Amino acid sequence: xxxxxxxxxxxxxxxxxxxxxxxxxxxxxxxxxxxxxxxxxxxxxxxxxxxxxxxxxxxxxxxxxxxxxxxxxxxxxxxxxxxxxxxxxxxxxxxxxxxxxxxxxxxxxxxxxxxxxxxxxxxxxxxxxxxxxxxxxxxxxxxxxxxxxxxxxxxxxxxxxxxxxxxxxxxxxxxxxxxxxxxxxxxxxxxxxxxxxxxxxxxxxxxxxxxxxxxxxxxxxxxxxxxxxxxxxxxxxxxxxxxxxxxxxxxxxxxxxxxxxxxxxxxxxxxxxxxxxxxxxxxxxxxxxxxxxxxxxxxxxxxxxxxxxxxxxxxxxxxxxxxxxxxxxxxxxxxxxxxxxxxxxxxxxxxxxxxxxxxxxxxxxxxxxxxxxxxxxxxxxxxxxxxxxxxxxxxxxxxxxxxxxxxxxxxxxxxxxxxxxxxxxx
Amino acid sequence: xxxxxxxxxxxxxxxxxxxxxxxxxxxxxxxxxxxxxxxxxxxxxxxxxxxxxxxxxxxxxxxxxxxxxxxxxxxxxxxxxxxxxxxxxxxxxxxxxxxxxxxxxxxxxxxxxxxxxxxxxxxxxxxxxxxxxxxxxxxxxxxxxxxxxxxxxxxxxxxxxxxxxxxxxxxxxxxx
Amino acid sequence: xxxxxxxxxxxxxxxxxxxxxxxxxxxxxxxxxxxxxxxxxxxxxxxxxxxxxxxxxxxxxxxxxxxxxxxxxxxxxxxxxxxxxxxxxxxxxxxxxxxxxxxxxxxxxxxxxxxxxxxxxxxxxxxxxxxxxxxxxxxxxxxxxxxxxxxxxxxxxxxxxxxxxxxxxxxxxxxxxxxxxxxxxxxxxxxxxxxxxxxxxxxxxxxxxxxxxxxxxxxxxxxxxxxxxxxxxxxxxxxxxxxxxxxxxxxxxxxxxxxxxxxxxxxxxxxxxxxxxxxxxxxxxxxxxxxxxxxxxxxxxxxxxxx
Ligand code: NA
Ligand code: NA
Numbered sequence: 001x002x003x004x005x006x007x008x009x010x011x012x013x014x015x016x017x018x019x020x021x022x023x024x025x026x027x028x029x030x031x032x033x034x035x036x037x038x039x040x041x042x043x044x045x046x047x048x049x050x051x052x053x054x055x056x057x058x059x060x061x062x063x064x065x066x067x068x069x070x071x072x073x074x075x076x077x078x079x080x081x082x083x084x085x086x087x088x089x090x091x092x093x094x095x096x097x098x099x100x101x102x103x104x105x106x107x108x109x110x111x112x113x114x115x116x117x118x119x120x121x122x123x124x125x126x127x128x129x130x131x132x133x134x135x136x137x138x139x140x141x142x143x144x145x146x147x148x149x150x151x152x153x154x155x156x157x158x159x160x161x162x163x164x165x166x167x168x169x170x171x172x173x174x175x176x177x178x179x180x181x182x183x184x185x186x187x188x189x190x191x192x193x194x195x196x197x198x199x200x201x202x203x204x205x206x207x208x209x210x211x212x213x214x215x216x217x218x219x220x221x222x223x224x225x226x227x228x229x230x231x232x233x234x235x236x237x238x239x240x241x242x243x244x245x246x247x248x249x250x251x252x253x254x255x256x257x258x259x260x261x262x263x264x265x266x267x268x269x270x271x272x273x274x275x276x277x278x279x280x281x282x283x284x285x286x287x288x289x290x291x292x293x294x295x296x297x298x299x300x301x302x303x304x305x306x307x308x309x310x311x312x313x314x315x316x317x318x319x320x321x322x323x324x325x326x327x328x329x330x331x332x333x334x335x336x337x338x339x340x341x342x343x344x345x346x347x348x349x350x351x352x353x354x355x356x357x358x359x360x361x362x363x364x365x366x367x368x369x370x371x372x373x374x375x376x377x378x379x380x381x382x383x384x385x386x387x388x389x390x391x392x393x394x395x396x397x398x399x400x401x402x403x404x405x406x407x408x409x410x411x412x413x414x415x416x417x418x419x420x421x422x423x424x425x426x
Numbered sequence: 427x428x429x430x431x432x433x434x435x436x437x438x439x440x441x442x443x444x445x446x447x448x449x450x451x452x453x454x455x456x457x458x459x460x461x462x463x464x465x466x467x468x469x470x471x472x473x474x475x476x477x478x479x480x481x482x483x484x485x486x487x488x489x490x491x492x493x494x495x496x497x498x499x500x501x502x503x504x505x506x507x508x509x510x511x512x513x514x515x516x517x518x519x520x521x522x523x524x525x526x527x528x529x530x531x532x533x534x535x536x537x538x539x540x541x542x543x544x545x546x547x548x549x550x551x552x553x554x555x556x557x558x559x560x561x562x563x564x565x566x567x568x569x570x571x572x573x574x575x576x577x578x579x580x581x582x583x584x585x586x587x588x589x590x591x592x593x594x595x596x597x598x599x600x601x602x
Numbered sequence: 603x604x605x606x607x608x609x610x611x612x613x614x615x616x617x618x619x620x621x622x623x624x625x626x627x628x629x630x631x632x633x634x635x636x637x638x639x640x641x642x643x644x645x646x647x648x649x650x651x652x653x654x655x656x657x658x659x660x661x662x663x664x665x666x667x668x669x670x671x672x673x674x675x676x677x678x679x680x681x682x683x684x685x686x687x688x689x690x691x692x693x694x695x696x697x698x699x700x701x702x703x704x705x706x707x708x709x710x711x712x713x714x715x716x717x718x719x720x721x722x723x724x725x726x727x728x729x730x731x732x733x734x735x736x737x738x739x740x741x742x743x744x745x746x747x748x749x750x751x752x753x754x755x756x757x758x759x760x761x762x763x764x765x766x767x768x769x770x771x772x773x774x775x776x777x778x779x780x781x782x783x784x785x786x787x788x789x790x791x792x793x794x795x796x797x798x799x800x801x802x803x804x805x806x807x808x809x810x811x812x813x814x815x816x817x818x819x820x821x822x823x824x825x826x827x828x829x830x831x832x833x834x835x836x837x838x839x840x841x842x843x844x845x846x847x848x849x850x851x852x853x854x855x856x857x858x859x860x861x862x863x864x865x866x867x868x869x870x871x872x873x874x875x876x877x878x879x880x881x882x883x884x885x886x887x888x889x890x891x892x893x894x895x896x897x898x899x900x901x902x903x904x905x906x907x908x909x
Contacts, residue, residue, distance in 0.1 A: 014505050015505055015507065015508045015509075016508070016524070017504050017505065017520055018528075019497075019503060020502075020504055020505065021503070022502070022528050022531055023504075025531050026527055026531045029531065037608075037662060038661040039534060039538050040542060040661065040662060041657065042534065042538055043569075044657065046535060046568055046572075047539070047568050048650055048652065048653055051485070053481065056460070059456070059488075163773065165777045167777060168777070233781075234782050235464075237783070239460060240461075240463070240464045242457065243456075243457045243461040244461050246454075246461065266447075269451055269453070270447050270450045272450065272453060273447075273449060273450025273453055273488065273492050273495075274450070274492060274495060274496055275501075276488075276489065277446075277488075277492035278501055278502060280489050281493055282503060294648055330507050332503055335503065375505070467768075471746055471748075471766060473767070475757065475767065549659070549676065549716045549717060550676055551655075552675040553652075553675045554671055554674050558678070561656075
């Protein structure tokens with residue numbers, strides 16, 4: 001009974017528009033007071049949440065994305081990819097998905113990918129006469145690869161909450177990331193031939209241009225590869241990979257390219273700082289709330305209930321998927337992890353679900369949340385970049401929601417898509 | 427609002443914003459020293475004993491001092507689905523409640539962090555590393571950050587009650 | 603009815619340390635005919651190991667298990683147990699850590715000033731070394747290896763033999779070894795088995811050169827609220843349990859050794875080799891003394907008497 005009241009109180013706070021981090025903390029504080037636990041634990045939890053080397057990767061990855069964004073690196077990469085595949089029907093759509101995939105390997109956030117590739121690809125596609133809904137949907141969905149292909153901020157936070165190794169989580173994201181790219185590409189080609197792309201692509205460059213364009217995009221590819229291979233080969237931890245990526249980006253942007261203005265650089269730094277603080281406030285709030293419900297044994301009660309009432313792992317996953325789809329309509333991805341995960345974690349053991357697999361599944365559900373209305377950040381970003389209506393983006397993204405749900409099914413029946421790479425690690 | 431009041435409001439807000447902006451540079455500094463650690467480990471085979479802990483301390487200072495700036499910019503992640511749907515009058519009321527709760531929560535955390543800092547200093551609590559960093563250095567930014575957060579929220583609440591109008595209508599959405 | 607006491611550990615529910623404190627709680631419950639009850643929060647679900655002593659002191663929990671290597675931040679004298687080969691036999695331990703011995707008395711007094719009381723000490727046994735693929739016998743074999751450590755004196759030991767210390771948390775150890783971020787690590791015998799480190803390292807170098815202990819800390823605030831006879835029960839049960847723990851950990855370590863012998867190669871050091879290790883790591887003891895505060899110095903003096 002207590003647990004129901006607590007969850008209702010939290011949802012009232014959340015939907016009254018109180019910032020998520022504060023809503024969680026306040027509910028937690030009230031719960032502690034009711035249990036007569038000293039509030040010293042609140043400041044202790046706030047410090048403990050932020051004083052964390054793993055989460056340090058968050059600001060550093062954000063900083064890297066922001067600097068690349070301000071430096072306008074996306075155009076080089078997109079141009080290069082397009083020279084290779086731009087000739088076939090739907091080529092620009094294909095180039096868009098591939099570029100999203102490559103940028104996803106540097107950026108930990110999907111919004112950054114959406115903004116980076118969106119600014120370059122949307123004008124290019126609409127100019128060539130691609131179907132508008134198709135363009136917007138492809139961008140919104142392609143950008144969600146940013147959080148599945150490592151590095152990924154949601155995966156960092158997942159591993160911190162579920163106490164899994166971040167490196168393993170990152171490696172687990174590679175397989176499904178490539179799988180999703182293939183699914184997206186298939187859809188793009190089919191859709192293009194069904195009339196969403198113009199019959200003849202204009203391709204203004206020969207193969208000489210191809211080499212020059214590839215050369216310009218090379219540094220970006222090198223940074224992406226260093227970060228992923230470095231983690232895979234065990235040269236460094238994810239946090240260190242973030243730092244190495246940042247320094248390489250600084251060298252590239254200021255040493256090889258023309259650099260960015262100080263005002264832009266300052267904006268990139270402050271922006272990364274604000275986003276980090278924003279996220280960490282939620283993480284800390286969720287930890288306060290999490291410890292408080294621990295005192296009431298709510299996670300155990302709920303997993304007990306699940307253990308008694310839900311018999312198979314399949315039913316469990318079905319129920320969780322329904323809940324996450326619903327929550328994903330309104331909630332932000334990180335908040336979904338922090339509110340739902342602590343409650344579900346004890347149940348994973350009951351059903352023999354691998355927490356690493358579950359993390360990837362969770363991120364796929366967050367990707368869906370990013371492109372479902374009414375609250376879907378990628379919809380907003382693409383809408384503002386393209387200056388189009390939300391409806392257009394929404395309808396364009398809908399087929400991708402179906403594709404992602406299919407991907408969820410696929411990893412459920414073929415867990416090796418997720419687990420092969422982390423298990424093969426030497 | 428009389429001009430002389432506007433001035434002190436502006437001073438407080440720009441101070442908080444500047445503290446936040448300067449703090450964000452700490453993250454850049456951390457990124458660089460962590461990369462240095464990697465280089466030092468691989469090229470000179472001498473891992474450092476100070477980078478990890480210094481980075482965490484830097485992260486604690488930067489993050490807590492940035493909280494009030496997040497609110498000043500209306501960037502705190504919140505669910506606006508229902509609060510967007512109600513009329514202006516109700517929006518003002520909801521925002522007032524929100525500021526009051528933020529101010530209260532921040533006052534509590536700031537106070538507790540201050541007590542923890544004093545306790546840590548009295549007992550001599552320190553980290554178990556080579557650096558042996560005293561814990562009050564970790565708690566101090568929590569206390570300061572939440573105090574500034576409290577000031578910002580209280581200020582917003584006062585202005586909201588005084589004018590009956592919301593100062594910033596747009597929320598800056600933020601998601602990863 | 604009395605309120606239930608909150609008990610926290612940072613290790614899993616079936617871990618040796620959790621079992622010890624559960625046993626203690628059971629005994630107290632029985633003695634008081636269930637008047638006192640306990641709620642357990644294991645695996646760091648309520649408090650992480652870094653904040654354990656603080657959480658006990660501020661009353662978030664009533665009882666918590668803290669390790670000497672973490673508490674050594676606040677009480678650096680506890681690092682005396684990490685001084686190489688100072689506590690490498692059962693006999694020395696019995697004269698240093700059992701209740702009533704000088705070192706124990708000095709350290710207990712200091713711990714009790716931090717707002718929590720060390721009800722009893724929980725022996726954790728010797729710290730040993732594992733390596734991924736390097737067979738180590740003498741200090742010279744250690745040159746340029748990257749070794750996982752915890753705490754400052756432990757790192758000095760590694761540096762003294764020309765290796766590089768890498769501070770890694772217990773939970774990240776497995777990955778650091780698997781990926782080759784470190785070449786080896788210092789860790790307790792139970793951890794080699796419980797954290798499955800045998801899957802990622804080939805050798806145990808049974809240096810057994812230092813000792814690790816944990817403390818069952820009880821909140822001063824909770825104690826003050828208790829009637830005198832109840833406090834007496836806690837003290838008696840603590841003392842009673844502690845008498846059997848040292849035997850138990852030595853038996854457990856022996857058993858762990860047997861299990862690991864089937865999975866890894868255990869290298870025992872010859873007396874000659876131990877002499878070499880002692881000579882090379884002698885500066886650690888000197889540094890502990892020179893850089894220590896008064897308390898550390900007096901503990902060191904007592905420890906010297908045992909050598
Ligand atoms: Na990514
Ligand atoms: Na959504």
